[in-house]
Amino acid sequence: MDTMNIKHIKCFGPCMVAEWNLDTYANDILLRWNQINLYSKTRGINRFKGLMIALEEIDKAYQKVVDLESLRKWVNSTNELSNASLKKEIEKTDNICLKKSLAWSMAVNQAIQNIPQEKILPFKGSKEGIKLAHIDCDVAIVSSANQEAVVEEWTKHRLMKDVDILLSQSAGTKAYCIQKLLEYGYKKEHVIMVGDAPGDMEAAKENNIYFYPILAGKEEQSWAALEDVLGHLINGTFSENMQEQLIKEFLNHLE
DSSP states (O other), X not given: OTTHHHHIIIIIHHHHHHHTTOGGGHHHHHHHHHHHHHSSTTTXXXXXHHHHHHHHHHHHHTOOOTTHHHHHHHHHHOSOOXXXXXXXXXXXXXXXXHHHXXXXXXXXXXXXXXXXXXGOOOOTTHHHHHHHHHXXXXXXXXXXXXXXXXXXXXXXXXXXXXXXXXXXXXXXXXXXXXXXXXXXXXXXXXXXXXXXXXXXXXXXXXXXXXXXXXXXXXXXXXXHHHHHHHHHHHHTOOOHHHHXXXXXHHHHHHO
């Protein structure tokens, strides 16, 4: 779905500025938020990890962030980076930074709900790519996004009919979700992760499966080229050299 830019520019960044009263430095902070989450090798990072990075920089460069260490500790230790997990941690600690992080996350979800639906569309070629994959493959969504948002967006555009399972942020990290899927007996050389962020690539690497990158700004071309890659995967001719070239192109594109 073509959602990342509008969600970060209109929702994630502005809600952080509002929650931590950062209006004085808003322009610089919003530019940096977008750099972290859209235009660098941390593109697609989980919202709470992105928040921690941004708040750490804000704490050093602009103003102190109260109880930031508690957010850092939770982000680095929890098995589930989600609102539900954060609520449980707040019940144990009653920490102000965790409370503000939850308030921010909930405000983000509300802001996303208010985005005009006509602005949230599938990338050209993605629907065809998913449908093509589903002819010969099981298709799983493995996402760090909010489940309700994913279901709503994919259902509206009739993408869910070619999906066998949805695993969102509440199911665990992407690497963990792939690990659990592999327990159903899939051979690793028959599995490929399609994604547009380094986190997708790392989740694939962690599980020794293949990774196919969707290049930011070149999404239509990437989806069109997926057909050839799927052919090689299904026929057992997808090589390590092909994988290396795809990853090289992906990383160079983010620099």
